[in-house]
Amino acid sequence: MGESTTTDTAAIDFARMRRQRRARLQDAMRAAGLDAVVLLGPSNHQYVGIGRAFADAARVHHETVTVVFRADGDIHVWTPFPEAVVDVNPAQVHRELPLEYDEGVDALLLAVREIVGATGRIGFDELTSPMLARLPACLPEVEVVDAGLAVGPARLCKTGDEIECMRRAQHINELAMYDVEAALRPGVRQNELSAILFRRAFELGITWSCIDPIWSITPPARALGTRTTNGDVGFPLASNDRFIREGDLVLPDTGIVWNGYHSDFGKTWICSVDPKPSPALRDCYRRWCDVIATAYAAIKPGRSCADVARDVGAVEAEYRLQQFYLAHGAGCDSAEAPFIGSELGPEYEDTVELLPGMTFVLEPVIWVDGVGGYRSEEVVAVTEDGYERLSTYGYSPFE
Amino acid sequence: MTIEMLTPNIGTGAMEDRERIDYRSLRAARHDRVTALMDRLGLDALMLGREANVRYASGARRLWTASSRPFGPTCVLVRSTGRVHLMTFSASYEGAPEEVPFEDVFCNSFNPVKLLEALVAIPDLGRAERIGVDGFSVFMRDFLPNAVHNATFVGVGHDLQQLRRDKLPGEIDAMRIAISIAESSLYAAAREVGPGVREKTLQAAYLDRMCTLGTSQFAQQGTFTVVAPDGAIRWITGDGALAEGDLVVLAGGALWAGYEGSLARTWCSGESTPAQRDLHARWQRVIDALVETARPGATGTDLVAAHEAAGEPVPPMPIAYSVGLGHEGAIAGTALGPSFDREQRIDAGTVLALRTHVRGGTGGYFGEDMIYVGADTTELLTTLGSGITR
Numbered sequence: 008m009g010e011s012t013t014t015d016t017a018a019i020d021f022a023r024m025r026r027q028r029r030a031r032l033q034d035a036m037r038a039a040g041l042d043a044v045v046l047l048g049p050s051n052h053q054y055v056g057i058g059r060a061f062a063d064a065a066r067v068h069h070e071t072v073t074v075v076f077r078a079d080g081d082i083h084v085w086t087p088f089p090e091a092v093v094d095v096n097p098a099q100v101h102r103e104l105p106l107e108y109d110e111g112v113d114a115l116l117l118a119v120r121e122i123v124g125a126t127g128r129i130g131f132d133e134l135t136s137p138m139l140a141r142l143p144a145c146l147p148e149v150e151v152v153d154a155g156l157a158v159g160p161a162r163l164c165k166t167g168d169e170i171e172c173m174r175r176a177q178h179i180n181e182l183a184m185y186d187v188e189a190a191l192r193p194g195v196r197q198n199e200l201s202a203i204l205f206r207r208a209f210e211l212g213i214t215w216s217c218i219d220p221i222w223s224i225t226p227p228a229r230a231l232g233t234r235t236t237n238g239d240v241g242f243p244l245a246s247n248d249r250f251i252r253e254g255d256l257v258l259p260d261t262g263i264v265w266n267g268y269h270s271d272f273g274k275t276w277i278c279s280v281d282p283k284p285s286p287a288l289r290d291c292y293r294r295w296c297d298v299i300a301t302a303y304a305a306i307k308p309g310r311s312c313a314d315v316a317r318d319v320g321a322v323e324a325e326y327r328l329q330q331f332y333l334a335h336g337a338g339c340d341s342a343e344a345p346f347i348g349s350e351l352g353p354e355y356e357d358t359v360e361l362l363p364g365m366t367f368v369l370e371p372v373i374w375v376d377g378v379g380g381y382r383s384e385e386v387v388a389v390t391e392d393g394y395e396r397l398s399t400y401g402y403s404p405f406e
Numbered sequence: 407m408t409i410e411m412l413t414p415n416i417g418t419g420a421m422e423d424r425e426r427i428d429y430r431s432l433r434a435a436r437h438d439r440v441t442a443l444m445d446r447l448g449l450d451a452l453m454l455g456r457e458a459n460v461r462y463a464s465g466a467r468r469l470w471t472a473s474s475r476p477f478g479p480t481c482v483l484v485r486s487t488g489r490v491h492l493m494t495f496s497a498s499y500e501g502a503p504e505e506v507p508f509e510d511v512f513c514n515s516f517n518p519v520k521l522l523e524a525l526v527a528i529p530d531l532g533r534a535e536r537i538g539v540d541g542f543s544v545f546m547r548d549f550l551p552n553a554v555h556n557a558t559f560v561g562v563g564h565d566l567q568q569l570r571r572d573k574l575p576g577e578i579d580a581m582r583i584a585i586s587i588a589e590s591s592l593y594a595a596a597r598e599v600g601p602g603v604r605e606k607t608l609q610a611a612y613l614d615r616m617c618t619l620g621t622s623q624f625a626q627q628g629t630f631t632v633v634a635p636d637g638a639i640r641w642i643t644g645d646g647a648l649a650e651g652d653l654v655v656l657a658g659g660a661l662w663a664g665y666e667g668s669l670a671r672t673w674c675s676g677e678s679t680p681a682q683r684d685l686h687a688r689w690q691r692v693i694d695a696l697v698e699t700a701r702p703g704a705t706g707t708d709l710v711a712a713h714e715a716a717g718e719p720v721p722p723m724p725i726a727y728s729v730g731l732g733h734e735g736a737i738a739g740t741a742l743g744p745s746f747d748r749e750q751r752i753d754a755g756t757v758l759a760l761r762t763h764v765r766g767g768t769g770g771y772f773g774e775d776m777i778y779v780g781a782d783t784t785e786l787l788t789t790l791g792s793g794i795t796r
Contacts, residue, residue, distance in 0.1 A: 048476065058642065059642075060627065060629070060641050060642050061472045061626070062472060062626045062627075062733075069732070069733035069735070085741075087641065088641050088642060090641065090642065091642055101741065102722055102741035103740075104740075104741055104742070105736050105740050105742065105746075107563060107564065107567060107735055108564065108735070108746075109564075110742050110745075110746050110749075111740075111742060114741075114742060131544055132476070132543070133476060133477060133543055134477070134541060134542040134543065134544065134547065135561075135563065136539065136540050136541050136542075136561035136562065136563025136564060137561055137563065137564065138542075138561070139539070139542060139559060139560070139561035140561055151544060152544060153543070153544040153545050153548075154544070155545070197622075198617050198618065198619075198620050198621065198622055199617070199618060201617040201622035202613070202614045202615075202616075202617035202618045202622075203614075205610060205613035205614060205617060205622075206610045206611070206613065206614040207610075208610075209606050209607075209609045209613060210606060210610045212606055212645055215472065215627045216472070216627070217471060217472045218469070218470070218471045219469060219470035219471070219622050219623055220622055221469070233498040233499055234499040234508055235496075235497040235498050235499065235513075236494060236497050236499075236511060236512060236513040237497045241496050241497055241498030241499075241500060242496055242497075243469060243495075243496050244469075244496055244498060244500050244501070245467060245468060245469045245470065245500075246622060247620075248418075248620045328497075330495075330496065330497040330513055330514065332516070341471075346516060349516050349517075350515055350516050350517040350520060351516060352517070
């Protein structure tokens, strides 16, 4: 893997991918009537082809990278990572601005005024604390709206190159997971599994990891687990140095990223000297297989997100954890629009039509209280006439 | 002289005779400080979305993520009731500190109507007139007035950052643990440096060791990159292999209880040359000068002057920034130049990261250290040696 082309996946043309994404964003900005977008969010940077190093949740709010993207495609960047900026006029690549300070915000807004103008409609994806006061003071005539009005529609359907990036990300995540699953034996700690995952995934050329690897130890009955606000199974729980012991049902969930695109790996594993699911647990898996087959059959361009949820609901009334959904979109973010079988409800989801290029993570859960349950995540892309699986990992020890 | 540690014993496990860090007291002390800040700023409520602030105010141990986390009111403090309300992503109470009762935890929702219901149910929040926030999305700017009709929202991110800079003793101890993990992990990567080894393998070695030591939460995913012949450095770890004699930047950080330990060194792939060792000596002179200058009352301008007086031009990067629960703001060397540096004052109780990059005809050296600035003394917190001097 890594940067090389392999025989089993199509080659990725990164220049074409940048070009097509920027064109889509321009189209979406015109449709939304935006003169420019100001992007602080890392996934939006990635989408417009501005690379960057990644940080954790605390550091990410020290906003290091800012992109001003005009509706005519002109791009200005402020970044400490100029090496990762491609296809932008070098004269428009500047040093990072400290946007947690009034002075840094003022410098940015002065530049926005010069680049975009003192009037018009500009989308912002995030506002740092000083922007609350400085935006009205520095750009009083500008209408500040949500950048999502344009970025959302642009990112909804993926290009062929984007889907190939997701396939690579998923492939590396899965390769690393073979090592992890082999190490899942009584007495291993959660942090040791994370060490194995990272060692292998980074050696295989993954770009970064966007979520603390989850190894949720899930008791067979809700009452035996953590207390929850909705009475359902508490998931996903943050990892630490906890021991995983004989018989524990372990629900992994990891999201490592390749060139900006997310993978999503979820399974149900049993930690044991000799992992064998009980007949009742195996039955949960069989029902999960029926659900996933129904979902696959339902995915076709022209149908709505709610249609998929309805088809699955006809097979199993309870197919998700209450705090989640049947499926979420994925791409430059680990969970992004659109959603299927979510709290947004069927009325809303009926308005979202499945389109070729949409990518989803299906994550149904079959739970029988007292027995436990089965959960697995499947990454799929909507094609011209149905769907294509990007996940390939098996279902041991249930198969 | 070093500052007194609550325990002289740095490790990650519990000990039977005393707590290494009394987290309960630490949480209480931080919460009291936040409450006092609310009084000082005249705030009826705080709505926090930035992870560092949420951790500081509530002590919650939440699922760690990188990448985008758009602002959402994931922690709400109401002054009149004194209660802390926490959003949970897993519906679970696990990870909430014991002083936040189960009733004060609400579940994340992808449906704004449900989020609104949860916020409206928070006692006294609806009566708040002045609410501090540490950021916003445009959506939240337009949405939150539905939950709090008469409130004015005030950006208090900078005030919280200043509050977090003044460290409590328990915070310093947590940072010592984070630094020890980061040093151990960086050295694990350093020991794999050699001809033919790929940059990604060094990153993998770093993360492997960090996780094995007990935390899978990194402060940043690290820079493990070969220095260019002209001394230029890249920040993003690539796929290329090291050649004999290459200089390679090793930079990484780890989090312990949310607190950051970070450092950077430049290592040599094979035996170093006198010219490479000279780069290190030049770097060391600058860092020594910065450590000497970083006293209470000094400004960013003083640090820049000390850097130049050590005979090196200031590189185009912040050379000093505050560290704690992650990044706490640059002190010197930003793109805003001298006028910004002049306004940044170092106060006693701060932990600083000091760093620089020197370049010469034979390459470059980048390194970063962390120091604690006490009222009477400064302590170098990072102690790892430099492989280039071998």
